[in-house]
Amino acid sequence: METLKSGVYRIVSWPDAQGPEARVLTAGENGVTVTAPGAAPEREQEFSVEIREDGTLISIQFPARLFPSRSLSYKEPEKGERVILGPVSDFPTREWRIEPAPQQPLPVPFFIRVPDKELQVVVSPKAIFPPELELAPSDFDLQNAWALLPVATD
Numbered sequence: 001m002e003t004l005k006s007g008v009y010r011i012v013s014w015p016d017a018q019g020p021e022a023r024v025l026t027a028g029e030n031g032v033t034v035t036a037p038g039a040a041p042e043r044e045q046e047f048s049v050e051i052r053e054d055g056t057l058i059s060i061q062f063p064a065r066l067f068p069s070r071s072l073s074y075k076e077p078e079k080g081e082r083v084i085l086g087p088v089s090d091f092p093t094r095e096w097r098i099e100p101a102p103q104q105p106l107p108v109p110f111f112i113r114v115p116d117k118e119l120q121v122v123v124s125p126k127a128i129f130p131p132e133l134e135l136a137p138s139d140f141d142l143q144n145a146w147a148l149l150p151v152a153t154d
Contacts, residue, residue, distance in 0.1 A: 004058070004098065004110075006051045007150055011060070012037075013123060014101075014109035014145040023123065023131070025146070027062040032072065032083050033130035034123055046151050047072070052095075057115060059093040072096070074135060077117045082124075083133035096121075101145050109145030113138055120144060 011025035013034060023034035024045045037045070048061040048069065060072040062085060073086030073094040086094055101109040112121040119135040122144045126132070136144065 003055055004049065004051055004148060006049060008046050009049050009148040010045055010151055011047055012147045012149060014107075014142055014147045025133075026130070027070075027085055032085055032133050034133065035130050039130075049148065056097055057095045058098050059095055060112075061093070072121075074114075077114045077119055077135065079119065079135060079137060081135045083121055083135065101142060102140060103142060105142075107147045107149065109142055109147055111138070111140070111145055121146070 013023040022037055024037050024040075025047065026033050026035045026040045026045050027047075028040055028044050035045075043063060046063070048063075050059045050061065052058065061069040062072070063069055070085040070087065071093045073084055074081045075084070095115060097113040097115045099111045099113060101111065103109070113119065114135060118138045120138045121133055122136040124132045124134040126134075
């Protein structure tokens with residue numbers, strides 16, 4: 001099983017994580033969206049991922065290298081709920097359950113799920129540009145998976 005380490009990541013929709021169709025998790029004026037690589041400043045596409053000791057629960061924070069930061073969040077854990085950036089220094093920070101895809105292609109795709117609920121982060125099917133994220137019923141469809149690509153830090 002692939003394990004993640006705490007660090008700074010670019011979170012990219014899978015399966016096109018490294019191809020021309022890649023969509024990168026982006027935090028900007030429009031909230032949390034997915035955009036093409038380079039369509040936003042790099043700092044808006046870098047997230048700090050903090051892994052708990054058990055390796056299953058994580059927090060995803062933006063901006064990646066600053067404190068205070070905001071965490072990837074939602075108002076209520078319900079189907080169709082929009083994924084947002086929580087308030088600055090929200091406490092407690094929203095945690096997510098991360099699961100590697102059982103298919104295990106490379107780069108390893110992960111599902112970002114709501115702990116204790118059968119919901120996961122997906123690109124919204126709504127015709128909105130740039131596409132937003134929302135919570136949807138959990139599944140193992142790779143179209144709803146994410147590659148977490150480490151960002152080199154100095």
